[in-house]
Amino acid sequence: MNTFTLIKKDGTQIKTPYTVVDGVEMITGHFSRAEFDTGHEKNALFFEPSLLLLEHVRIKAGVPIEGSSGFRSSIKQKLIWNQYLADCKAQKIKPIPGTVANPEKPFPHGTGAAFDLFRPENMALANFIYLFRGSCRELNLPLCRIGWKDYANQPQIYRHSFIHVDLVFMLYTPYTEISNPHPTYWKAGVEW
Numbered sequence: 495m496n497t498f499t500l501i502k503k504d505g506t507q508i509k510t511p512y513t514v515v516d517g518v519e520m521i522t523g524h525f526s527r528a529e530f531d532t533g534h535e536k537n538a539l540f541f542e543p544s545l546l547l548l549e550h551v552r553i554k555a556g557v558p559i560e561g562s563s564g565f566r567s568s569i570k571q572k573l574i575w576n577q578y579l580a581d582c583k584a585q586k587i588k589p590i591p592g593t594v595a596n597p598e599k600p601f602p603h604g605t606g607a608a609f610d611l612f613r614p615e616n617m618a619l620a621n622f623i624y625l626f627r628g629s630c631r632e633l634n635l636p637l638c639r640i641g642w643k644d645y646a647n648q649p650q651i652y653r654h655s656f657i658h659v660d661l662v663f664m665l666y667t668p669y670t671e672i673s674n675p676h677p678t679y680w681k682a683g684v685e686w
């Protein structure tokens with residue numbers, strides 16, 4: 495399928511074709527479908543405010559930022575969940591709640607508002623995180639959620655340093671009429 499569903503800030507959804515540039519399907523000016531449509535069992539969803547944030551950060555960074563994950567179907571999330579449990583078992587460590595979302599419940603990457611991004615090689619982790627916080631302020635967005643502690647400091651499980659960024663809470667009350675399935679964790683500024 496060469497279209498994705500773009501979810502606007504007010505929750506309306508629009509079928510949108512990927513923009514093809516030199517044979518590559520693009521979602522924004524700098525990020526491709528291959529980076530963010532990571533679960534091909536169904537049409538990918540992408541939340542427009544998250545895409546605006548990523549593009550703003552990319553332009554401010556001035557260097558390539560590689561995406562490692564974006565939209566995931568529940569089938570894909572289940573594969574990642576099972577792999578995580580297997581990795582933990584192999585290394586005899588306990589799964590850390592929240593490190594990988596359980597596919598049985600609503601999970602961030604299933605909403606289209608969550609993205610994982612590799613840290614650019616020559617950028618300190620703190621600067622990378624700061625770029626996202628600053629960009630939220632500049633774009634008048636509520637502060638995004640950022641996951642890094644469980645990913646950037648666990649090389650035994652994750653070979654690459656990446657951060658998770660999302661605006662998943664904006665899809666629910668008080669931003670829309672839909673009730674938030676995880677009000678304790680899905681709120682502005684949460685960091686883990």
Ligand SMILES: [Zn+2]
Nearest residue numbers: 608609610658
């Ligand atoms: Zn993530």
